[in-house]
Amino acid sequence: MVTMELERQVDLTVQLVILGMLLFGLWLLRSKKNMRGHALIFTAATIINLMTFFLFMVLPFLNEWGEATASPLSVHSFFMLVHHAIGLVALVLSVFVVGRWAAKRLNPQGCKGKSLMYATFGTWFGALGLGVVLFLLEPG
Numbered sequence: 001m002v003t004m005e006l007e008r009q010v011d012l013t014v015q016l017v018i019l020g021m022l023l024f025g026l027w028l029l030r031s032k033k034n035m036r037g038h039a040l041i042f043t044a045a046t047i048i049n050l051m052t053f054f055l056f057m058v059l060p061f062l063n064e065w066g067e068a069t070a071s072p073l074s075v076h077s078f079f080m081l082v083h084h085a086i087g088l089v090a091l092v093l094s095v096f097v098v099g100r101w102a103a104k105r106l107n108p109q110g111c112k113g114k115s116l117m118y119a120t121f122g123t124w125f126g127a128l129g130l131g132v133v134l135f136l137l138e139p140g
Helices: 004-031 035-070 075-103 114-137
Strands: none
Touching: 004 035, 004 114, 035 075, 075 114
């Protein structure tokens, strides 16, 4: 049986890999002007994030929701609620961006919306940063 601590470590590792993918995708776009590569990397990161969301995040969120709402002024509860809110926004935005790209027949030129992409990256990065803080604050 997999322990909760191992699940947390695997989730953190996968999220850091996703961050690396996002940074690589950004590098592809900025330095190589490879929009298709950028879009494919972002799509893969979104799919992996969706998988980790359902595998590792939903159940702990439901288990911790009562604790967080019972003492919302504690530092841990505050970080957790903000992390979940920002993470959900990031997930919805990334699915929207990927869906819009897919609707344009996978043509990266048809996925106009730099502001939306920057917002998506910012929320994703913010959720990951708070997730790391929570990982370090929790004893396991």
